Every structure is written in structure tokens, then in C-alpha cells.
Amino acid sequence: MKIALDRPEHAAIMQQHGKSFYLAGSFLGRDAWQRASALYAFLRHIDDQIDEAETSAVAAQRLAQIRQQLLSSATMTDADEQSLSIEQSTLEQFLRGMAYDIGHVAITDQAELEDYCYCVAGTVGEMMCQALRCDDPRAIGHAIDLGVAMQMTNIARDVHADSALGRRYLPATWVGDLSAQSITTATPAISAQIAAAIMRLITLSEQRYQSAYAGIALLPLRSRLAILAASHLYAGIGRAIAAEHAQSWQQRKVLSGSRKAAITAAAVVEFATRPRLWRYCAQPSFGKPAERIAASVGSESL
Numbered sequence: 659m660k661i662a663l664d665r666p667e668h669a670a671i672m673q674q675h676g677k678s679f680y681l682a683g684s685f686l687g688r689d690a691w692q693r694a695s696a697l698y699a700f701l702r703h704i705d706d707q708i709d710e711a712e713t714s715a716v717a718a719q720r721l722a723q724i725r726q727q728l729l730s731s732a733t734m735t736d737a738d739e740q741s742l743s744i745e746q747s748t749l750e751q752f753l754r755g756m757a758y759d760i761g762h763v764a765i766t767d768q769a770e771l772e773d774y775c776y777c778v779a780g781t782v783g784e785m786m787c788q789a790l791r792c793d794d795p796r797a798i799g800h801a802i803d804l805g806v807a808m809q810m811t812n813i814a815r816d817v818h819a820d821s822a823l824g825r826r827y828l829p830a831t832w833v834g835d836l837s838a839q840s841i842t843t844a845t846p847a848i849s850a851q852i853a854a855a856i857m858r859l860i861t862l863s864e865q866r867y868q869s870a871y872a873g874i875a876l877l878p879l880r881s882r883l884a885i886l887a888a889s890h891l892y893a894g895i896g897r898a899i900a901a902e903h904a905q906s907w908q909q910r911k912v913l914s915g916s917r918k919a920a921i922t923a924a925a926v927v928e929f930a931t932r933p934r935l936w937r938y939c940a941q942p943s944f945g946k947p948a949e950r951i952a953a954s955v956g957s958e959s960l
Contacts, residue, residue, distance in 0.1 A: 799943030800873020
């Protein structure tokens with residue numbers, strides 16, 4: 659699959675919807691920035707088509723159309739310097755994640771949560787490795803972990819907003835049979851239960867951020883600081899939630915401009931002083947949810 663590069667709207671989409679990565683992207687070189695912003699804009703367009711559909715039926719129809727369109731695109735010739743080539747199989751898993759968000763969402767257990775996070779965000783980490791021209795296969799698992807960690811942070815931040823859309827990403831094994839509506843109108847007892855689940859989710863995300871940090875040394879030199887800064891900016895949201903023990907989960911946590919600047923400056927210092935960012939020390943990654951992927955193969959394909 660090929661994605662066109664160097665379109666003026668790509669940077670604008672990144673600036674509007676991917677603020678943390680847009681800020682960190684200033685550390686990338688021009689070519690890497692073009693590829694990264696093009697990838698983000700391409701995936702964001704797909705997500706918006708599904709997320710902004712008027713009904714679940716329309717969303718399902720759009721997803722089917724997108725699959726068909728991408729099947730046609732897959733027959734095109736190899737990518738040139740004005741396009742980014744991404745793996746078709748990884749894109750298939752991303753589209754599987756889009757299907758999760760059609761209609762009401764009620765995640766059943768941690769395994770399903772991790773599979774969802776892999777599909778919608780871990781795959782982005784995989785594809786970003788291609789965008790950043792990282793050809794070391796050891797980096798893939800760590801890149802997936804960063805995407806999953808970021809998505810877990812998103813979920814922790816947006817529990818209340820997601821519930822208003824009929825979506826509950828916190829697993830039933832953590833919160834019982836709570837409906838999205840019950841979360842939206844939570845009683846004090848339910849609120850405490852949700853806060854505990856959010857704290858549990860942030861703990862899971864931290865484990866994956868740590869794996870992601872271990873893989874930064876495998877990236878091209880110019881990309882390392884950008885990814886380090888982006889990961890710290892995202893992790894900073896979860897850490898701000900955790901500092902309050904998720905007591906304000908009904909409000910969407912955002913970092914102030916000064917806080918973002920401080921986190922970015924700290925990333926620059928860390929980049930200059932931490933050997934782990936210059937020399938890779940082997941560390942297992944969580945990586946892909948292999949069983950879920952295997953079960954999905956053949957059930958839906960591009």
C-alpha cells in the first residue's frame with residue numbers, strides 16, 4: 659500500500675489532531691517528517707470516516723468500501739520517492755480495529771482490550787517504523803508497545819467522553835457489567851470503581867512505555883529524540899491522571915503549555931545523557947497479540 663507524500667494538509671492534520679507528536683516532530687528531519695505526517699493523516703482520515711458516520715450501518719458500509727478501495731490500491735506499482743509504502747497485513751489489522759468502534763463498545767477482558775489497542779495504535783507503531791526508515795526487526799515489538807501504551811493513555815483520559823458515545827473500553831472483568839450510560843451518570847460508588855480501573859490501565863500503559871523506551875536506541879539517530887519526546891508527552895497525561903488517583907476522571911486531562919515545554923526539555927536532557935538511548939540493551943517486548951491476529955486471518959481480508 660502506498661501513501662502520497664508532501665501534501666500541505668498533512669502537517670495541518672497532525673497539528674490539529676496529534677498535538678503531542680506534532681510538537682515532538684520538530685526534532686525530525688524534513689523527509690522523515692513528511693513520511694510521518696503523511697502516515698498520520700492517512701490513518702486519521704480512515705478513522706474519521708468510521709467515527710463520524712451517522713449510524714452504525716453507515717460506518718460498516720464505509721469500512722467495507724475502504725477495504726475495497728485499498729484492495730485496488732494494493733495492485734499499484736512499487737513506491738517511489740514521493741510515496742510511503744506500508745505493509746498490507748498491518749493495515750488489515752488497523753482496519754480490524756476500526757470495526758471494534760462500530761456501534762456500542764463493551765470490552766470483555768484484558769486480552770480484548772490489548773487486542774483493540776494493538777489494532778488501532780500498535781499497528782501505527784509498526785507503520786511508523788517504516789515511515790522513519792527503521793529496518794531493524796527488533797524495533798517492531800517496541801514500536802507496537804509504544805502505540806499500545808499511547809492508546810491506553812487515550813482510554814484512561816477519555817472514559818467519560820467515550821461513555822457518552824456508548825463506548826466502554828474498560829474491561830468487564832475490571833468493572834463488571836457497567837454500561838456506558840452507567841459510567842456517564844456514575845454514582846460515587848461506581849465512580850470509585852472506575853477510578854480504580856483507570857489506575858490499573860495506567861499501570862499497564864507504564865509497562866509498555868518502559869518497553870518502548872528500550873527500543874528507542876534501534877531507531878535512526880535523528881528520530882530518537884522525536885519519539886522519546888512524544889512518548890514522554892503522552893505518558894505525562896497518564897501520570898497526571900495517576901497523581902490525582904483518577905479522581906477527576908469525568909474531566910479530560912490535558913497538559914498545559916508550560917508542562918509540555920518542561921517535559922520536552924527533560925527529554926532533550928535525557929537524550930543527551932542516557933546511554934540506553936544510544937546503545938540497545940535487549941529487552942523482551944509485549945508485541946502483537948498473536949492468538950487474536952491468527953484468529954482474525956481469513957475472517958476478513960482486504
